[in-house]
Amino acid sequence: MNAAVALEGVWHRYGSGPWVLEGLDLEVGAGEAVAVMGPSGSGKTTLLSIAGLLTEPTRGRVRLGGVPVPRSQRRRDRLRAEWFAWVFQTVNVLGHRTAEDNTALSLLARGVPRGEATRQARAALGAVGLADRAGSPVVDLSGGELQRVCIARAVAAAPKVVLADEPTGQLDHATSLRVLDALWAARRPDTALLVATHDPQVAERCDRILRLVDGRLIEEPT
Numbered sequence: 001m002n003a004a005v006a007l008e009g010v011w012h013r014y015g016s017g018p019w020v021l022e023g024l025d026l027e028v029g030a031g032e033a034v035a036v037m038g039p040s041g042s043g044k045t046t047l048l049s050i051a052g053l054l055t056e057p058t059r060g061r062v063r064l065g066g067v068p069v070p071r072s073q074r075r076r077d078r079l080r081a082e083w084f085a086w087v088f089q090t091v092n093v094l095g096h097r098t099a100e101d102n103t104a105l106s107l108l109a110r111g112v113p114r115g116e117a118t119r120q121a122r123a124a125l126g127a128v129g130l131a132d133r134a135g136s137p138v139v140d141l142s143g144g145e146l147q148r149v150c151i152a153r154a155v156a157a158a159p160k161v162v163l164a165d166e167p168t169g170q171l172d173h174a175t176s177l178r179v180l181d182a183l184w185a186a187r188r189p190d191t192a193l194l195v196a197t198h199d200p201q202v203a204e205r206c207d208r209i210l211r212l213v214d215g216r217l218i219e220e221p222t
Contacts (some may be wrong), residue, residue: 002066003027004192004199005051005083005161010060012046020046021057022215026162033184033193035203037220039214044196045165047212051194052163053080066162081110085154087183089166091146093138099149100134106157124148124156128182144175150181155186160185168202179210180205 012021018151020043028034028051048054050062053076055071062069064083069076086108093102099123106119125134128148138146147167154162167183168176183207184205186207187193195202201210209220 002201004030004065005194006030006063006066007047007057008061008063009053010050010062012043012050012055019215021050024060024215024217026051026217028164028192028194030160030192031190032197033187033206035206035209036194036196036212036217037198037199037203037209038196043215044212048163048165048194048196052084052086058093070149083160083161084120085157085159087147087150087154087162087164088165089169091143091144091150092171093149096137098137099126099141099145099152102105102138102149102165103134103152105157106153109117110157112157120156121152124152124186127155127186127216128152135218136177142175144171147175147179151183151186152180153186154179158188159191160204161192161194164193166197166199168197168199169196171203176201177196190204 007024007026011019012026022171038045047129050057060114069079091137103124104117107120122134128151130145130148133145140219155214168179171179197203210217211220
């Protein structure tokens with residue numbers, strides 16, 4: 001079976017600087033959860049950015065479902081919208097809107113009618129344990145609740161791949177556990193998850209743990 005997303009022979013650097021990634025290969029299967037660990041500055045975010053078609057690698061290529069990603073920027077933009085959803089370390093919400101409104105944004109952007117977008121947004125909020133907060137303005141939510149809204153927004157549109165960049169990086173231990181529970185509960189069985197983290201409790205939830213060392217990935221025993 002073809003990987004949901006695959007990086008093949010990827011090298012990357014910014015301008016004339018040092019190589020951040022060096023001949024890197026990675027495959028993430030449908031429904032698989034893969035953690036990429038490494039300290040700040042090791043290239044984890046760059047790896048996710050390339051996998052999610054936000055950054056084009058200096059060398060190498062990305063495949064989605066076994067098919068090479070085209071060079072055309074328009075086609076790359078369309079594939080990025082169809083295939084991926086993101087959960088970032090920093091919460092990004094519209095503060096004057098409700099949790100439900102924020103969750104529905106990804107659906108409305110894909111052309112889902114408002115009524116159906118609202119229904120799916122409520123279902124996604126229920127999956128992350130926020131059904132009773134759907135109508136609350138996000139300014140009234142805690143940090144952990146806000147991150148769960150971001151997870152609900154990411155999974156509501158049923159992406160093929162969720163990319164999570166340090167999703168618990170700004171949360172305390174207890175809140176991190178609740179956010180991780182929400183992410184695993186809300187993710188569909190066939191949705192791939194690629195998460196960049198330095199947190200062992202995040203990595204231990206995944207099917208595979210890879211460590212980014214000197215621009216290359218080393219798989220750790222699980």
